[in-house]
Structures are given as structure tokens and as C-alpha cells.
Amino acid sequence: MKVLPEKTVERLSKYRRILNVEYERGERYIFSHELANLLHLTSVQVRRDLMLIEYSGSHKRGYEIKSLIEHIGNIIDPKGDINIVIVGMGNFGKAIAHYFNKRGKHYKVIAGFYRNASHCSTVFDGIPCLPISELQDFIQKNDVKMGVITVPPQQAEIVMHQLVEAGIKGILNYTPKPLKVPEGVFLEEYDVITSFEKVNYFIG
Amino acid sequence: MKVLPEKTVERLSKYRRILNVEYERGERYIFSHELANLLHLTSVQVRRDLMLIEYSGSHKRGYEIKSLIEHIGNIIDPKGDINIVIVGMGNFGKAIAHYFNKRGKHYKVIAGFYRNASHCSTVFDGIPCLPISELQDFIQKNDVKMGVITVPPQQAEIVMHQLVEAGIKGILNYTPKPLKVPEGVFLEEYDVITSFEKVNYFIG
Numbered sequence: 001m002k003v004l005p006e007k008t009v010e011r012l013s014k015y016r017r018i019l020n021v022e023y024e025r026g027e028r029y030i031f032s033h034e035l036a037n038l039l040h041l042t043s044v045q046v047r048r049d050l051m052l053i054e055y056s057g058s059h060k061r062g063y064e065i066k067s068l069i070e071h072i073g074n075i076i077d078p079k080g081d082i083n084i085v086i087v088g089m090g091n092f093g094k095a096i097a098h099y100f101n102k103r104g105k106h107y108k109v110i111a112g113f114y115r116n117a118s119h120c121s122t123v124f125d126g127i128p129c130l131p132i133s134e135l136q137d138f139i140q141k142n143d144v145k146m147g148v149i150t151v152p153p154q155q156a157e158i159v160m161h162q163l164v165e166a167g168i169k170g171i172l173n174y175t176p177k178p179l180k181v182p183e184g185v186f187l188e189e190y191d192v193i194t195s196f197e198k199v200n201y202f203i204g
Numbered sequence: 205m206k207v208l209p210e211k212t213v214e215r216l217s218k219y220r221r222i223l224n225v226e227y228e229r230g231e232r233y234i235f236s237h238e239l240a241n242l243l244h245l246t247s248v249q250v251r252r253d254l255m256l257i258e259y260s261g262s263h264k265r266g267y268e269i270k271s272l273i274e275h276i277g278n279i280i281d282p283k284g285d286i287n288i289v290i291v292g293m294g295n296f297g298k299a300i301a302h303y304f305n306k307r308g309k310h311y312k313v314i315a316g317f318y319r320n321a322s323h324c325s326t327v328f329d330g331i332p333c334l335p336i337s338e339l340q341d342f343i344q345k346n347d348v349k350m351g352v353i354t355v356p357p358q359q360a361e362i363v364m365h366q367l368v369e370a371g372i373k374g375i376l377n378y379t380p381k382p383l384k385v386p387e388g389v390f391l392e393e394y395d396v397i398t399s400f401e402k403v404n405y406f407i408g
Contacts, residue, residue: 009406095296170407188402
């Protein structure tokens with residue numbers, strides 16, 4: 001299978017999320033237009049995405065939910081555990097640590113880092129909080145694959161460089177400061193304001 | 205102008221974010237392929253979006269950054285302030301309240317609500333935290349336009365119904381529980397796991 005487009009991977013994650021809900025509700029099959037409706041997409045889009053992952057349904061019954069959930073998992077889930085560090089353990093960093101501690105199957109937040117070493121005496125949700133001076137060493141010793149940036153925006157760029165220098169290939173930037181990463185590093189950014197602007201536009 | 209597609213509105217928000225950075229760096233003009241590169245899009249996509257908002261650049265110099273920033277603002281920014289309530293003042297709710305308190309120009313978080321009334325004695329960042337029993341009354345008295353759901357997932361559905369009953373037309377769901385809203389209500393959902401799954405796929 002060829003490398004999938006970013007937006008397809010994003011939608012596969014969302015399809016699975018909805019499929020799990022439908023499966024728990026007792027549904028066993030779903031048509032492309034039903035899946036599309038639940039996510040405000042077109043059925044053409046859904047069919048095209050599932051063709052890309054070489055999954056086909058039956059004309060009469062649609063897609064078999066359980067096997068589609070598994071098929072998507074085989075494509076987007078990591079084979080083993082993915083170790084993650086969060087830089088910036090403010091409210092947002094804590095929220096993410098807590099999320100994965102409670103429900104993360106494949107993703108493990110194994111440490112949080114503070115820019116300000118004097119704030120580092122704590123353990124949050126069982127996760128050690130370390131001073132940023134230990135970041136590089138920690139990443140290399142613990143096979144860390146992803147770094148999450150939740151520091152104040154003016155510190156985002158320097159933290160990004162520290163993660164990249166330590167060998168991190170996958171970065172999630174949750175600050176409002178857009179970043180540019182070097183070739184070979186994958187960056188995903190989420191700025192809260194975009195969601196609010198979308199809602200505002202459609203209720204306006 | 206016709207109502208824009210959801211994805212276009214999302215990209216307009218992202219264009220503006222990048223355009224602000226470029227403007228601060230001293231840039232005054234930008235070509236569609238430059239803007240596209242910064243966001244991992246195609247220049248065809250960028251040109252199509254800007255055609256939809258009836259904005260055109262010059263062939264020689266590209267788009268004028270400052271006027272494009274203003275043009276996007278005229279389309280996606282609210283005319284007055286938008287009052288917001290957050291239901292669930294855990295780490296995630298606090299992070300969002302803090303974000304808008306510090307940098308929100310048009311969006312005002314005016315109250316947080318707890319499901320559990322015994323947790324309600326506090327004020328966070330100057331925002332009162334109230335028991336959920338007061339939600340409906342508060343929304344109607346304070347012209348609240350948007351509700352943010354950051355409660356535990358098993359409570360998300362009931363909170364959504366309470367917001368809808370109180371007359372809220374725009375909901376942001378930050379729980380991992382997918383919701384279905386009635387006709388006439390706009391729902392935006394963000395599940396942290398999707399971002400992590402995307403990064404994992406592209407570094408895998």
C-alpha cells in the first residue's frame with residue numbers, strides 16, 4: 001500500500017471512533033453514506049478512503065463494522081508501545097497526560113518536562129516531571145518517539161529544536177505559535193482558536 | 205457570498221495564523237505556492253479557497269498579506285464578543301479558559317460549570333465556576349453563544365442535551381465520545397488521539 005494522504009489518515013481515525021460507537025450500539029454493518037453522514041462527509045469521500053486502504057464492503061449490506069475497525073487498526077496503530085514526552089506541564093500538558101494514562105492503549109506518556117526547573121518537584125498522575133536540561137538524555141535512554149509541545153508560545157520554537165536535536169521524528173504542537181520543522185520530522189499542529197472560529201462562522 | 209465549506213473555514217483560520225507570522229517577520233506579499241507549502245497544501249487548494257472568499261492577488265507579487273489578513277477577519281471573526289461557557293473545569297477546561305483569557309480577542313469565557321456541585325467553590329483565572337444546576341439560567345441571562353464540553357466522556361451526552369435545551373447553537377466537544385446534535389446546532393469535535401495517530405502513521 002502506498003503512503004496515505006494526511007487527511008485520509010485523519011479520517012481513518014475518525015471513522016474508527018464512530019465505528020466503535022456504532023458497534024457498541026449493536027450495529028454490525030454500515031453503508032458508506034451512513035458513515036459519511038455521521039461525519040459530515042460525502043459517501044464518495046468515504047468510499048475513496050476505504051479504497052485507498054484496500055477495504056471493500058458488500059453492495060447489499062455495506063461494510064462489516066468489526067472487520068473494518070480491525071483493518072483500520074492494522075494500518076494506523078503502532079506495533080508496540082509509543083513512548084511520549086510532554087514539554088510544558090501546565091493545564092494542557094496535564095490534560096493530555098491524563099487522557100493517555102486513562103485510556104491510551106498504544107501511547108504512553110513517560111515524562112513531562114518543565115522549562116523552569118524550580119517547578120519540577122512533582123509527579124503528576126504517576127508521571128515524573130523533570131527539568132528540561134534532562135530532556136535530550138532522557139529521550140535517548142528511553143526510546144521516546146514523540147514529543148508534545150505545550151509551553152507558552154514564545155518558548156515553542158526553542159523546545160522544538162531541542163526535541164529535534166534529541167532525535168525526535170514526530171512532534172505535536174499545541175501552542176498558537178506555528179512551527180517549521182526540518183525535513184524528515186513530522187509536525188502536527190492544533191490551535192484551539194481554529195475550532196472556535198469554525199463554530200462561530202456556522203452559528204453566525 | 206455563499207456559505208463556505210467547513211474545511212475552507214478551517215483553512216482560512218490557518219492561513220491567517222501563518223500570514224500573521226509572515227507579516228511579523230517583515231514579509232508583505234506571499235504567493236499561493238508559498239502559503240501552500242507552509243501548510244502542506246497544494247497551491248490549487250489555496251487559490252480555490254481564496255477565490256471562494258472573492259480575494260485575488262497579483263500575478264507578479266502574489267497576495268498582499270495585510271489586506272488578506274483583514275479580508276479573512278471580516279469573514280470569520282464575530283462582529284461583537286462571543287460569550288462562552290465551559291462545562292467541566294478539569295485540566296482541559298482550565299487550559300481553554302486560560303488560553304482565551306490571555307489572548308482571546310473576540311471570544312470570552314464567562315463561566316465554567318462543574319457536574320459535581322461540591323467542586324464549585326473556586327474562581328479560576330477570574331472566571332466563576334458554577335454548579336451545573338445553574339447552567340440553563342446562566343446561559344439565558346448572559347447571551348451565551350457557545351458551549352465547550354470537557355467533562356468525562358460518559359457525561360458528554362447529557363451535557364450536550366443541557367446546552368441544546370438552554371438554546372446554545374454552537375458546541376465544541378473535547379471528549380473522546382462522539383456526539384450527535386439536533387438540526388440547527390453546529391458541533392465541532394476534537395479528539396486528541398487523532399493527532400497522535402496521524403503523527404504515529406507518518407513516523408512509523
